[in-house]
Amino acid sequence: MNAKRVVVIGAVALGPKVACRLKRLHPESDVVMVDQDEYISYGGCGIPYFISGDVSDVKELMSTSYHMERTPRFFEDAKGVRVRTRTRALSIDRKAKTVRVKDLRSGLEEDLPYDRLVLATGSEPNRLSIPGVDLPEVIGVSNIASAIAVKERIAKGQVNKALIIGAGAIGCEMAEALSDLWGIETTVVEIADQVLPIVLDRGLARMVQKHMEEKGVSIRLRETVKAIRRNGGTSALTVATSQGEIEADLVIASIGVRPKSNLAREAGLVTSPRGAVVVNRRLQTSDPDIYAGGDCIEVLHLVTGKPVFFPQGSLANRQGRVIGTNLAGGFATFNGVVGSFSIKIFDLAVASTGIPLHTALNEGFDAARALVVQADRAHFYPTQDLMYLEVIADRKTRRVLGAQGIARNGDALTGRINAIAAMLPYRPLLEDLANMEVAYSPPFASALDIVNAAANTAENILDGINRPVDPEEFEKCFLDAQADDAVCLDVRGPANAAPFVAYFGERWLNVPQETLKQRMAEVPRDKRLFVLCNSGARSYEALRQLETAGLCEAVNVQGGVAALKKSGLLELDHEEDTTE
């Protein structure tokens, strides 16, 4: 039952975890890890922080928490695992149960026999197929060697302008890394119409984009790169795009990754249309003696019920333990993912779990979202700060499908997102989220915490008693349209509303919510009413009052002035502080 000889191909994240877990459970196993690279067992997700300077020495990404470098020698001495670096796996002979490997130093080839084989081959960056992509100034930052190369060029002062292709996670992290500490003039070109297009909905993405722009990063959406050429000007490169030309000394291509599964495919193992290795819940491939995990496999998405390619270093670690347990004769499963994500971009944290609204709609859910803006702890507690949290739910079943948010305090935000993520495998309904038990004390939560408030708001929307309109639709139908048939009913205090009344004139009506019942006659009955407060809470209250008065068509601007401003909409000159 127990594996005697185990070969692990790949020694970055999953491989070492498999090997060490197996050796702890089953010390008599003979475990060898091979990797074509010199560097092994590193935290690839830390690369942007190495480039930014937050992590000063690249060795920190390759060290244990007690500052021991995870070298081949370390694995041998501390873990009893043999490691062969600069050794490439060429092919698998499943009948003979051998792996053909080549020592890249000596050029010698040999066959490594195995009882069980583990594929930890990871992913590789997608490559642009455009002229100039092979120039030395055009690089990815997917591995340690290229990260060191980038940082060296920067430190030598060779980079004044950088272009990042792709506004996904790596692209956004790199934009911060280059511009924040190094002061490099940084432009991000993205083919989609928003940043972070896979994980975020448009509304929050716009807030993230605004923050990046405030930090000096140029964001160019709906734009594709056509060619890169060396030039003789002040910058090393000229990048031709669908919209024009951009000068740069450095181009970082971060347009996603794809599973590295050549070995598996050539060995006849089942792979997905996208090229990921297909495994069962025990993480066995179609050959039960061959396991696979980490960035080279596809996993089940527990919200959609469909397979998904979701490469994350954290999954690799947990999958590695599952494989190690199974190799040792135990029984462990990896059941799937809910798709949690987090990122720090300058002073903003962004986090999400489950699926965004656009994915939910594509998947056929009758999905709706609720956006809530609320303090991240008791509103009277000194360190409180606004959090923007969106919940996505299915109208018919009231099932929670996902959540996403932004906040300055990333721990406060990820804490909420992780709590929602923890429920998602159990297919929670909105009422479950409404009653999620957040540990309450004023320094850490609100008495009615934002996660509960978001669920309540979503329930009200699904029940039809809160009729929301997104900031984007408000922009289109009110701000841009300049139509006379639309009026914004601002139910905040007069001091906050005054500059808007001055600017918009009759189209902006200020009636504080607590006076609305008395002043109902002032509200026009022949206009489209956009009701607005600072966060969306008082305007909901007003909506109820309007309905009682027979004004049943008014809509509530989700997230209120806070969301509009965070999105870069509604910025007036000479405006008073509206942090009410």
Next chain:
Amino acid sequence: MNAKRVVVIGAVALGPKVACRLKRLHPESDVVMVDQDEYISYGGCGIPYFISGDVSDVKELMSTSYHMERTPRFFEDAKGVRVRTRTRALSIDRKAKTVRVKDLRSGLEEDLPYDRLVLATGSEPNRLSIPGVDLPEVIGVSNIASAIAVKERIAKGQVNKALIIGAGAIGCEMAEALSDLWGIETTVVEIADQVLPIVLDRGLARMVQKHMEEKGVSIRLRETVKAIRRNGGTSALTVATSQGEIEADLVIASIGVRPKSNLAREAGLVTSPRGAVVVNRRLQTSDPDIYAGGDCIEVLHLVTGKPVFFPQGSLANRQGRVIGTNLAGGFATFNGVVGSFSIKIFDLAVASTGIPLHTALNEGFDAARALVVQADRAHFYPTQDLMYLEVIADRKTRRVLGAQGIARNGDALTGRINAIAAMLPYRPLLEDLANMEVAYSPPFASALDIVNAAANTAENILDGINRPVDPEEFEKCFLDAQADDAVCLDVRGPANAAPFVAYFGERWLNVPQETLKQRMAEVPRDKRLFVLCNSGARSYEALRQLETAGLCEAVNVQGGVAALKKSGLLELDHEEDTTE
């Protein structure tokens, strides 16, 4: 079906939520709230922060997030809810469906008719039955009026020494409030043998106690207060305890609260032996026309399956919405609690959910715990800090029963605790927690996050491959015992171990884990072996190696040197930095 006339007794937390939710759903309802106090709708949990000065104006505790004071006028204008303050409910006539109330200003009594009645009577502090308890310098801080009184006395410089009776949440918060900003010499007397005895296990409680002592608070455990008398000395009071006498200018009694249920009991409604109002999941009392919620009811504990009295402002808010929905003809339930708790004590956050080990054992679970000490984010990320997290699980079923922890970064800690809490209603197993999907990026999580690591460690303990010993047992059997048959095997680096080797001599053997296999012969085979590293991770690795070498009885000191030091054990003079 829908209630026309609704009377709400109590206007602090639950009452206002019920009233406002009902009016939003069903504006034609006639809702009146009565409260015997002048102050209504305040955040009672914020009182310690008002006293400490973190919240400067008591009005902030009575205001909305947009700085409107929640006065009776506010409820009338903004919410359509009538409020009668200084109005005491005297009795309920369930047959006539009336509440007898007395206006405390005029002394006039009248009967308020109701279709539905809501009991939001809250809790009241337990009172000591000892001589002197009625002296004006002996107070509780359960309501705004007494909080204002305390702060006034302090601000006048009348308080140099304070005695707090009870080291529960309020007692600990008040200890910080009095000593941190005001510099008051503060002593806490607690009858139990630890601080926070209901929510924390002894190990973490000891760390909290040490932190409070480092901040200058005197903690006296296993001590009871016998009498309080006024004296003629420098301090106003002399407090006689089971252990001696303590001088103080101010005594704060914080020995817990009990449900205020006189009205309910006298009206013949079912109450628990402890005096809490008994309700169903819709929060109806034994009279279906009378609802109750908040601090006066008992709720189902979803981990033990038993009723529990668990007063928390956050529950009151969520229960208020449930009652409001039901009163409006909807259907909503409150299914129970998992017992989440959080508190800030000086620079330390403490949080817990589910049940602690001692409760689990009392409830008949075959419970075990795992204590893990790990960075709260990627260990290479600059702002990382150690978190101490304990998971409690049942050996037979492997069900997760609870979790608790301490950390400097309270948002990072409560984020983990809330995520575990979110799973608890679904009766998760350790393997579910091991695979909990924490949104990973280096600024906010570890690739193998501490919640996953804690579950893994618990699994290893239940599987018998990690044999833990608590810091307290290590203290008893090694540090205090001074027995020659016990040896501590320190598997850290020599620099860290040296001061301990120097102090303990032959009883402290240093063999770094990565050299253990080679140096196995040095490990004595006739001694009781306590294996130790900084956190418990490398010592677990060493445990596996020792077992392979036939040393199967060695035990692993949980939490390692980090936990021992945090508990105030193992403090040597002239010791080098051991932050490895």
